[in-house]
Amino acid sequence: MAQYARSSAVAVIRLCNPPLNALSLAVLQALEDGLKKADADPSVKAVMICGENRKFSAGADIRGFSSPKRHEGALGPIVSLIESSEKPVVAAIEGVALGGGLEVALGCHYRIAHVKAQMGLPEVTIGLLPGAEGTQRLPRLIGLPAALDMITTGKHIPATEALKLGLVDEIVEENTIEAAIRLANKVIGQPLGPRRLSLKPIPRLPNMEAFLREALVKVKKQARGCLAPELCFQAVRAAAERPFAEGVRRERELFQVLLTSGQARALQYAFFAERAVRRWDTPSGASWSSAAPQPVRKAAVIGLGTMGRGIVTSLVKANIPLVALEQDLEYLNKGRKAVMLLLEREAMKMERGAQALDFHNPARLQFTVDFDLLHDVDLVIEAVFENMALKKEIFHKLSKICKPGALLCTNTSALNIDEIASATSCPQQVIGTHFFSPAHVMRLLEIIYGRHTSPTAIATAMQLAKALKKVGVVVGNCFGFVGNRMMFPYVQQAVFLLEEGSRPEAVDQVLEDFGFKLGPFRMSDLAGLDVGWRSRKDQGLTGPSLPAGTPARQRQGQRYSPLPDLLCEQGRFGQKTGKGWYQYERAGGRTATPDPWLHSFLSHYRDTHHIKTRFIDQEEILERCLFSLINEGFAILAEGIASGPEHLDVIYINGYGWPKHRGGPMFYASTVGLPRVLAKLQKYSEVHPDVPGLRPSAFLKKLVAAGNPPIKEWMSYLSQQSSKL
């Protein structure tokens, strides 16, 4: 848990808890024992603390926070013990020093870091604050603005930046441990008072009050209902306003508040869920543990529309040589210009700029209209618009041109992967890769395997997600896959609520107050209403193929709202046309304002269809939208389309703006309590018997009948036979 050794006069304490030396109670005990041993040994003149496997420490063991053991106060006193040592203590930071790991280093009198090390206090991202005196020591070391930024955002900073900020004393490119031992020997006998951060004053700012006031406004705005950033702020403010010991007391109080909060539980669940989905498996027995990915040395993207451009940008950023293909020169030139603009912008954000991206080099990024240039690529991502016939034609071509074994990916948000694969002679190499817009920004990559997709293809797509710094989630093939399939009933309820008397801004407000980045109507306006319209026309739900005499508000005996179709018929496609569910300052504008035209259109519509309007309260808006989405999630789990609730939650957090501090829709359902979710769905379903999305799923009922088991046990209630795959 921590090894104690000697290098002549220097005692070496090595934190030891693979893979990342998380600080468990056992590690802390061993650290404390090591410090006391070094203190008691007169031949020891200095101490060096480092971590096993070239990692300092990723902080407190997060799994421990859900145990009933008392851990508050377990680390802070040890950090104080380090600082008060009469022998100089040097931290040798390799790999990561995060959270409690960095707090240990802040207790040391000197910090030396490897040039590739990363440091940070990311507690805020798991719903906590640095609870081992880090909120009090960091501002004393690097000043209030930089400390507040690091603590309220949780960002990791590279060693080079840490050096500039004064967070470390030195960075080295070679052996950090040897350099730290050299430093420890050098500083033996030097006064330690000036190196004890708890004794240092906070560097004053010309207008501290104004700075704190403005900083709080910014923190609150970015937090969007998440508690931790504001409490982090309060702890840092205590450092600015109170003596060290009082600041520490305040930090402990605030840490306790967060530790016992539902938000911390949700964020920690989300942390582990994101890691759990990397260990993918399928109902047929393929899994991450037995499938190996193929190398992707060269890739291609077909289609340079909005999605294709983002995908190209992502691949270039991941340093993957690439061919970008369009159907003709006009589209190619338009696409090339847009891609170059995106890449220029991305390069500006990067430390080493365009040089690092190298996108002007045709050997790394080649634009073409010639399919034959795809003969030697390892992977193709087709990103043309959602049209089955077109996609099949392209895949047919690809299976002839591409080399044997090349992975053929389709970027589709709903189309059947098996049907696309049927156009090829290699269905085992065909896989869905559903990117989210903007594709170079959004973290989610939904990876959809078809009936014949090979485990190697899935492993390669997952490896690609990692290379693109995205979260890959493997799911089965069904209409809308996981994300959009759950979204359909949610959006449907939102529209039904308008029919019944609500307004877009009222519905959006409720869901944005819940924590969504955008409510359903603002989101539809951003995505473009024409996308869904085209899909509904293809499905025969509206447009010329709709049989004459079909009732306006019914399809196949189920309730249907033609409202979105009517808006599209008016040319109201959302932001791109300047009008949708809202009005905008111009076509392409971003500022949504409630539209009186739409309000009177809704009144007229209700009159035409003799719909009695009523006041709909916030609770009903929230429950009907969210519980119908969650209900679909239970159906997806029961069908074996996803292997666990974490998959659904990771998809919603990373692709649909679900507030992370609520843990994802399925985790949220577990916190509301499944009996309540079921009772509400039953109630709404009785009122709206023609809406299948409100009819409780059999799996939900089963879990309630089983006594509302914890989320980690849900999947054990599904029998193997219930999977359709």
Ligand SMILES: CC(C)(COP(=O)(O)OP(=O)(O)OC[C@H]1O[C@@H](n2cnc3c(N)ncnc32)[C@H](O)[C@@H]1OP(=O)(O)O)[C@@H](O)C(=O)NCCC(=O)NCCSC(=O)C[C@@H](O)CCCCCCCCCCCCC(=O)O
């Ligand atoms: C560090 C990373 C950026 C690395 O990312 P990478 O992608 O390379 O690797 P993975 O993320 O896949 O990680 C590999 C593996 O390790 C697990 N893991 C990582 N960090 C932790 C951790 N801190 N605790 C537990 N497990 C961790 C990860 O889950 C993977 O395993 P899996 O099986 O799931 O695949 C990245 O990992 C990262 O960002 N890590 C989290 C960093 C972080 O948030 N640190 C802050 C932690 S909170 C903290 O430090 C609070 C402190 O301020 C003070 C608290 C005071 C109280 C102290 C009490 C301590 C004792 C509590 C424990 C009691 C339990 C007991 O002993 O009984």
